[in-house]
Amino acid sequence: MQRIAPALREDNVPLDLISLIKTILAATKEISFRVGQGQLSGVLGSTLDENIQGEVQKQLDVVANQLFKDITLESGFVKAISSEEEDTSVAGNEDGKYIVSFDPLDGSSNIEINSLIGTIFSIMEAPEGMSADNPDLFKQPGTAQVCAGYVLYGPSTMLALTTGAGTHFYTLDKTHGSYMLTERNVKIAAETSEFAINMSNQRFWQAPMQGYINDLVAGSDGPRERNFNMRWIAAMVGDVHRVLVRGGIFTYPADNRNPNKPNKLRLMYEANPMSFLVEQAGGLSVTSEGRIMEIQPTDIHQRVEVILGAKNEVEKCLSYYK
Ligand SMILES: O=P(O)(O)OC[C@H]1O[C@](O)(COP(=O)(O)O)[C@@H](O)[C@@H]1O
Numbered sequence: 259m260q261r262i263a264p265a266l267r268e269d270n271v272p273l274d275l276i277s278l279i280k281t282i283l284a285a286t287k288e289i290s291f292r293v294g295q296g297q298l299s300g301v302l303g304s305t306l307d308e309n310i311q312g313e314v315q316k317q318l319d320v321v322a323n324q325l326f327k328d329i330t331l332e333s334g335f336v337k338a339i340s341s342e343e344e345d346t347s348v349a350g351n352e353d354g355k356y357i358v359s360f361d362p363l364d365g366s367s368n369i370e371i372n373s374l375i376g377t378i379f380s381i382m383e384a385p386e387g388m389s390a391d392n393p394d395l396f397k398q399p400g401t402a403q404v405c406a407g408y409v410l411y412g413p414s415t416m417l418a419l420t421t422g423a424g425t426h427f428y429t430l431d432k433t434h435g436s437y438m439l440t441e442r443n444v445k446i447a448a449e450t451s452e453f454a455i456n457m458s459n460q461r462f463w464q465a466p467m468q469g470y471i472n473d474l475v476a477g478s479d480g481p482r483e484r485n486f487n488m489r490w491i492a493a494m495v496g497d498v499h500r501v502l503v504r505g506g507i508f509t510y511p512a513d514n515r516n517p518n519k520p521n522k523l524r525l526m527y528e529a530n531p532m533s534f535l536v537e538q539a540g541g542l543s544v545t546s547e548g549r550i551m552e553i554q555p556t557d558i559h560q561r562v563e564v565i566l567g568a569k570n571e572v573e574k575c576l577s578y579y580k
């Protein structure tokens with residue numbers, strides 16, 4: 259089994275990017291340890307604060323954010339970071355080559371029930387001619403990502419990573435503290451009979467999504483003429499991991515619960531990195547209007563509709579919007 263650095267060198271990843279990835283992973287090992295300590299860690303409750311998006315922050319959101327911020331900004335490789343838990347981008351080294359966006363703790367509502375949570379990150383190169391404190395550094399489409407990944411703090415701690423040469427899985431060897439390559443070139447089968455969506459929002463979806471999901475639920479009695487299974491982990495990291503491992507379609511569609519907030523998932527640190535991983539595994543990742551990674555961002559916290567996973571099933575879903 260290979261350690262992560264030699265595996266990345268084989269994929270011709272530049273040495274400074276390998277160093278940055280290792281820096282990010284150092285923070286995930288610390289979080290993995292704290293998550294593993296559970297209620298003994300003293301960081302599982304809620305804070306009294308809200309983040310910029312009006313969501314109550316959990317202590318672990320805050321601790322994880324601080325760890326990532328400190329470790330990436332101190333590395334010297336990073337010009338600026340943006341995070342779900344930071345109002346705006348945070349400046350690092352003026353000469354840093356890279357910018358990093360992250361969701362330090364994804365699936366916050368799962369923390370207190372000892373269920374799946376994770377960290378999502380996305381790395382781009384900093385454009386020339388902008389200072390480190392300029393949030394416009396981040397206004398690049400997902401196609402500009404040079405690396406994307408997530409770490410899942412599950413029964414084992416796993417990393418899914420892409421640098422544009424396939425999507426690979428690594429598992430944290432907790433005895434030696436190293437991420438080991440455990441599956442190279444993960445592929446999502448084009449066909450599936452499994453879907454993931456928060457069904458409780460059904461009445462708020464647009465008509466095409468209602469029609470698509472109705473036909474899945476109708477199973478062998480409906481137009482699809484076969485039964486579909488449903489799963490919902492309520493942490494995008496967990497749901498996307500399942501899609502990468504055994505296929506499926508995952509969607510968080512637009513809804514009209516709150517007219518000012520039609521979408522839930524965030525483009526820069528949820529949808530884009532997951533799209534890069536899914537596309538590198540042969541899947542599709544789109545909104546009802548087009549490829550997620552081609553969206554030109556206007557705000558670091560912007561939200562986006564997400565439909566991703568098995569190629570044929572995502573195309574089938576899109577056909578309802580035509
Ligand atoms: O509350 P819902 O509708 O089940 O939403 C679950 C979704 O919210 C998220 O937990 C949002 O992420 P955060 O925990 O980082 O805010 C996604 O990971 C997940 O897919």
Ligand SMILES: [Mg+2]
Pocket residue numbers: 361363364365494528
């Ligand atoms: Mg999240």
Ligand SMILES: [Mg+2]
Pocket residue numbers: 319342361362363364365366
């Ligand atoms: Mg989060």
